[in-house]
Every structure is written in structure tokens, then in C-alpha cells.
Amino acid sequence: MAISAQSAKAFEDHNHQRCCGEVLEQAHKLATSGGLRLTPVRRRTLEILLEEHRAMGAYEVLERLAKDGFGKQPPVAYRALEFLVENGLAHRIRRLNAFAACMTPGQPHAPAFFICELCNCVAEVQDVSVRQAVEAAAAGIGFGVSRANVEVVGTCPACHKGRDQ
Amino acid sequence: MAISAQSAKAFEDHNHQRCCGEVLEQAHKLATSGGLRLTPVRRRTLEILLEEHRAMGAYEVLERLAKDGFGKQPPVAYRALEFLVENGLAHRIRRLNAFAACMTPGQPHAPAFFICELCNCVAEVQDVSVRQAVEAAAAGIGFGVSRANVEVVGTCPACHKGRDQ
DNA sequence: GCAAGAAATGTAATGTTATTACATTACCTG
DNA sequence: CAGGTAATGTAATAACATTACATTTCTTGC
Numbered sequence: 030m031a032i033s034a035q036s037a038k039a040f041e042d043h044n045h046q047r048c049c050g051e052v053l054e055q056a057h058k059l060a061t062s063g064g065l066r067l068t069p070v071r072r073r074t075l076e077i078l079l080e081e082h083r084a085m086g087a088y089e090v091l092e093r094l095a096k097d098g099f100g101k102q103p104p105v106a107y108r109a110l111e112f113l114v115e116n117g118l119a120h121r122i123r124r125l126n127a128f129a130a131c132m133t134p135g136q137p138h139a140p141a142f143f144i145c146e147l148c149n150c151v152a153e154v155q156d157v158s159v160r161q162a163v164e165a166a167a168a169g170i171g172f173g174v175s176r177a178n179v180e181v182v183g184t185c186p187a188c189h190k191g192r193d194q
Numbered sequence: 195m196a197i198s199a200q201s202a203k204a205f206e207d208h209n210h211q212r213c214c215g216e217v218l219e220q221a222h223k224l225a226t227s228g229g230l231r232l233t234p235v236r237r238r239t240l241e242i243l244l245e246e247h248r249a250m251g252a253y254e255v256l257e258r259l260a261k262d263g264f265g266k267q268p269p270v271a272y273r274a275l276e277f278l279v280e281n282g283l284a285h286r287i288r289r290l291n292a293f294a295a296c297m298t299p300g301q302p303h304a305p306a307f308f309i310c311e312l313c314n315c316v317a318e319v320q321d322v323s324v325r326q327a328v329e330a331a332a333a334g335i336g337f338g339v340s341r342a343n344v345e346v347v348g349t350c351p352a353c354h355k356g357r358d359q
Numbered sequence: 360g361c362a363a364g365a366a367a368t369g370t371a372a373t374g375t376t377a378t379t380a381c382a383t384t385a386c387c388t389g
Numbered sequence: 390c391a392g393g394t395a396a397t398g399t400a401a402t403a404a405c406a407t408t409a410c411a412t413t414t415c416t417t418g419c
Binding site for chain 4: 231233235236264265266267269270273
């Protein structure tokens with residue numbers, strides 16, 4: 030089941046070719062400097078997420094990987110995706126049971142995902158204040174934060190507009 | 195698979211018997227005043243979540259419902275749970291593929307869930323500032339928020355303590 | 360270089376979560 | 390009490406995810 034072909038970098042237009050290249054390059058740098066092994070499957074998985082530029086289900090990614098000559102079984106996709114998520118190169122969007130490439134890899138980030146309930150497109154937004162609010166709330170109950178996942182459901186600008194018409 | 199038997203109302207001690215009764219009573223009021231139909235399955239589902247006072251998987255809830263004489267098929271649980279979530283009487287914790295009764299039904303709320311990665315217990319915290327930060331970020335990209343889901347993973351006070359020892 | 364251990368991959372099987380479809384029953388409402 | 394709507398029961402299946410284990414590739418110390 031395809032989720033959406035819509036832009037995921039906020040909801041702005043952008044030079045997609047360029048954005049893919051940039052992120053991939055950043056990923057490479059991180060891999061070599063950080064001792065990560067960006068193996069062929071992993072690299073290809075990241076490329077697929079970047080090319081599609083949207084949230085993709087694991088099985089959808091798997092199909093693509095299989096076509097490219099990699100294994101056909103679920104663990105192939107799940108392992109590669111897990112690696113990317115663990116190393117900050119991708120995110121898991123739980124509401125959609127899907128994964129999306131991180132648009133700002135490397136830098137310490139506090140992502141929030143805005144998911145359109147009409148077209149299922151996803152925007153990744155870096156927002157420090159959300160993270161700060163979460164940290165403050167955590168401190169209030171003595172909770173030690175390791176990861177925060179913020180997923181907001183609503184309507185993206187395009188769909189919001191269409192609704193009023 | 196049971197998720198946790200740990201308290202979910204922040205991480206404080208509380209009079210459980212009393213808290214269940216209160217929330218159920220509130221749910222009833224909402225149902226009658228709001229025109230909701232809190233049917234036997236739905237009511238029982240809410241009771242189960244309240245009794246256990248933790249995040250429960252749909253199949254786990256289903257087992258209990260079946261024992262109580264309701265249907266044995268997944269839609270029985272999913273429909274009841276969906277109803278409760280739609281009407282603010284329960285929440286879905288996506289990271290755990292689970293559901294938990296809302297501890298503050300009726301009042302307009304902005305819940306954030308704190309999930310302990312060691313014991314899997316869940317705390318529901320009402321925090322306006324998180325919601326405000328989300329709203330602000332949404333406004334920045336022209337996104338219309340309908341629901342925000344904040345799930346924070348880390349260590350609860352009890353487990354955090356244990357770790358240091 | 361090469362042996363030993365660690366990490367990654369391939370694959371089969373299975374487990375878990377969730378939905379679709381449709382028949383039936385209960386409940387409003389005129 | 391007839392007709393429509395909402396809720397329920399049930400079967401089947403879809404979608405998502407993990408376990409287990411064999412095999413290969415990479416790394417590292419000698």
C-alpha cells in the first residue's frame with residue numbers, strides 16, 4: 030500500500046534531485062567518520078526512501094530491494110531500516126507503520142512529524158520548543174527521556190485549502 | 195503478551211478502586227450528556243482497561259471480552275477500542291501497539307505518554323506547553339492540527355533508580 | 360596472509376496486529 | 390410497526406513484524 034507521493038520536507042517545493050544528493054552525501058560522511066557501515070543494502074534502502082521522499086512501509090521498501098537483487102524476506106528490509114533509524118538516518122512513523130529518510134541527518138535533532146489525514150503526506154519539522162516542553166514535563170515526573178516521538182495528525186496546507194473550496 | 199502491571203497515572207501511588215470508579219462515572223456522564231452509546235461491550239472494554247490500569251493490546255482485551263461472553267473475533271475488540279479512543283475515553287499507544295484508558299476523560303486534553311523502556315509502564319501526563327509548542331510549529335508550516343500524539347521513551351522513576359544501584 | 364571472532368546477510372517459518380466483508384440483531388424515529 | 394441506522398457476531402484474510410538458523414563477509418590480531 031503506497032502512502033503518498035507528496036513532498037515531505039515541510040510542505041514546500043524544493044529541488045528534489047539536489048536534496049537527495051545532499052542527504053546521501055551527509056549520510057556518507059557520517060558513516061565514514063562515525064565508523065558506521067553503510068553497506069549496499071543499507072545504502073540502497075536510504076536511497077529508496079530519499080528517492081520516493083515519503084513515508085514507506087517496510088514491505089514496500091522490501092519489494093524495491095528485491096528488485097535490485099537483494100533478499101526477498103522481511104528481515105532484509107527491517108534490518109536495513111532499523112540500522113538507519115538507530116543511526117539517525119531515517120525515522121519511523123508509527124501512525125503509518127512506515128519509515129522516512131531523515132532530512133537533517135547528523136545534527137542533534139528533535140523531530141516532529143506532521144501527517145496529513147487526507148493525503149497521508151508527512152512533513153518532518155525540527156522544533157526545539159516541542160522537545161523542551163517534553164523535557165520539562167519529563168523532569169516533572171522524574172522520567173529520563175531517551176527518545177521522544179511526536180506525531181501530529183491534521184491537514185496539510187494543500188489539503189486544507191482544497192477543503193474550503 | 196502482557197505489557198505491564200505498573201501504575202499508569204503518572205508514576206504515583208493512588209487509590210485504584212476509587213480512580214476506576216471515578217473515571218467510569220465520568221464516562222457515563224459524558225455518554226448520557228453527549229449522546230454517546232456506551233453499550234455493554236464498550237463499557238466492559240473501558241472497565242477492563244481501567245481495572246488493569248495499563249496499556250493493553252487489542253488481542254489481550256479481546257480475550258477478556260470473550261471470557262465475559264462477547265464475541266471472539268478481533269473486530270469486537272477493535273471496534274470497542276476505536277469507539278473509546280474516538281470519544282476521548284481511551285488512548286492508543288502506538289509504540290506498544292496498545293490501548294489505555296484515559297485518566298482525565300471529558301476535559302479538553304493534551305496528553306503526552308511517557309513509556310518506560312525497561313518495564314513498559316506508561317504514564318499519561320496532561321501538558322499544555324507541549325501542545326502549545328506543537329500548535330506553534332504547525333502554524334509555522336500552515337498545518338491544521340486535529341490530534342497530536344506525543345510518546346516519550348525513556349526510564350520511569352522506579353527503573354531509573356534501579357539502574358544506578 | 361590467515362585463522363578466529365564478529366558483523367552482516369539470506370531465507371524459511373511463524374507470530375502478531377489489524378482490516379474487510381457480510382450476515383444478523385438491536386435501536387431509534389416517524 | 391415499518392423502515393432506516395447503528396451496533397454486533399463471525400469468518401476470512403491482509404498487513405506488519407520477529408525468530409531462528411545457516412551462510413557469507415568483514416575485521417583484527419598474530
